[in-house]
Amino acid sequence: MGRLFVLFMVHIGMFLLGMFMMKSGLYVLSGHRLKRWVLHFTKTPVQSFLTGAIATALLQSSSAIMVLTVGLVATGYLTFQQSIGIILGSNIGSTITTELITLDLGTSIIPMLLAGALLVFFVRHRIGSGIGMTLVGLACLFFAMEGFSELAKPLSSEPLIHEWLQQTNRSYAFGVLVGTVLTALIQSSAATIGIAMGFLDERLLTLPAGIAILLGANIGTCVTALLASIGAGTEAKLTAYTHLWLNIAGVGIFYFLIHPFADVVSMFASKSDVQLAHASVLFNVICSIAALPFTRWIEWWIYLVHGINNRS
Known part of the structure; x- marks a missing residue:
């Protein structure tokens, strides 16, 4: 067990x-223009929405954008x-x-890693090094995903992990809790979903249980923004709280639709890991687009809940 846990x-x-490498590489490529874009294209709710989606897709980190x-x-x-x-x-952009x-890149991962490393160490130009860091980051992601799949079955034979998997398959509330806590601890919803994909590939988790973990990951990812708001002003704190409340609301609604939602996403792909990825996209797209027309009401509600007079 100790060796498997270490691996x-x-x-x-x-x-x-x-x-981290992919985020750093993409940031090097976008430079400080990303911050200028965020400042410039946020005059209307729709502009803010599109800016959040594009900026997160470019930086590959909703936490960084938050x-x-x-x-x-x-x-x-x-x-x-x-x-x-x-x-x-940003909730939509993070699903990429x-x-x-x-x-499934197969044998292409090692050439990608080598090409990225050569660009990082031997190319002094900003664009070359940015592309190199991005390639190294992608290669690390794919190596890790292969590792998750390979370790899933040996880990499942351990009594503690076996009981955890069985409990998650039986109780979706437990799955949401696991996704929330794990994401809060490792500060990456993508990593949590990736771990769930590894168990799904080996048929150790059901798709509905994987979706429950995914829903929890969307709550756990809010911790970063909450930490960033410590010591900040009222509006900055409200921004972090809004991120949390919106994700809780979306999870609360979809929690009661896990089974039909699993049936829907299973129609779009045959592989369980792809189904879970599509579930992440659909969940965030539906929740975000449904909430977008109500930004003024959301603002009013957040002020009301947190006992603050809306001065606007």
């Missing part, structure tokens, strides 16, 4: 390293109302990562 933690570390948004609200560059659209958009990690 499992190594693969989690590799996945998080891959996320930290940036909380910071911009704290310094007065963005208003709380503008941040709501960014939050909704889960779609990426379902790709």
